[in-house]
Amino acid sequence: MSDPIPPSAPLIGVIMGSRSDWETMRHAAEVLERLGIPHETRVVSAHRTPDRLFEYAKAARGRGLRVIIAGAGGAAHLPGMAAAMTPLPVLGVPVESHALKGMDSLLSIAQMPGGIPVGTLAIGRAGATNAGLLAAAILALSDPELAGRLDAWRAAQTEGVAETPA
Numbered sequence: 001m002s003d004p005i006p007p008s009a010p011l012i013g014v015i016m017g018s019r020s021d022w023e024t025m026r027h028a029a030e031v032l033e034r035l036g037i038p039h040e041t042r043v044v045s046a047h048r049t050p051d052r053l054f055e056y057a058k059a060a061r062g063r064g065l066r067v068i069i070a071g072a073g074g075a076a077h078l079p080g081m082a083a084a085m086t087p088l089p090v091l092g093v094p095v096e097s098h099a100l101k102g103m104d105s106l107l108s109i110a111q112m113p114g115g116i117p118v119g120t121l122a123i124g125r126a127g128a129t130n131a132g133l134l135a136a137a138i139l140a141l142s143d144p145e146l147a148g149r150l151d152a153w154r155a156a157q158t159e160g161v162a163e164t165p166a
């Protein structure tokens with residue numbers, strides 16, 4: 001029998017193909033931090049560390065993770081390969097690439113074959129932020145306290161929008 005999952009164990013795994021993705025992916029982690037959601041961050045490359053990816057994705061559900069947020073750029077196979085190896089919902093963040101401005105990342109992540117879904121977000125910072133919020137919304141379906149915190153976050157955002165441009 002597997003060990004019981006401690007209450008503070010991470011619920012969200014934020015993974016990325018390279019340390020160079022952190023500047024984008026930190027925005028997902030910051031949202032989770034602000035909403036008080038236990039999470040972990042890892043560099044897991046589909047191409048450079050395929051064994052690490054296999055081990056991470058295969059173990060994810062058993063370790064208590066509920067959602068994986070995966071960011072990658074260029075030939076961005078990380079979210080799709082993670083989704084192929086875990087039944088958890090996988091949210092993909094296309095990181096903006098130098099050569100093609102993230103269009104390559106976006107198409108690599110969005111164009112999954114039917115049967116293995118990846119929820120694809122926008123390119124770059126907005127996508128990472130929204131991946132954090134979407135992961136929070138998924139968890140909030142079964143966590144009323146988190147739902148309250150998410151409602152408060154959205155209300156504060158609404159409050160913060162000025163009525164005039166200058």
Ligand code: RP5
Binds near residue numbers: 018
């Ligand atoms: C991808 O290649 C990573 O996700 C990253 O966006 C891109 C470039 O990686 P580095 O060469 O900066 O490590 O695998």
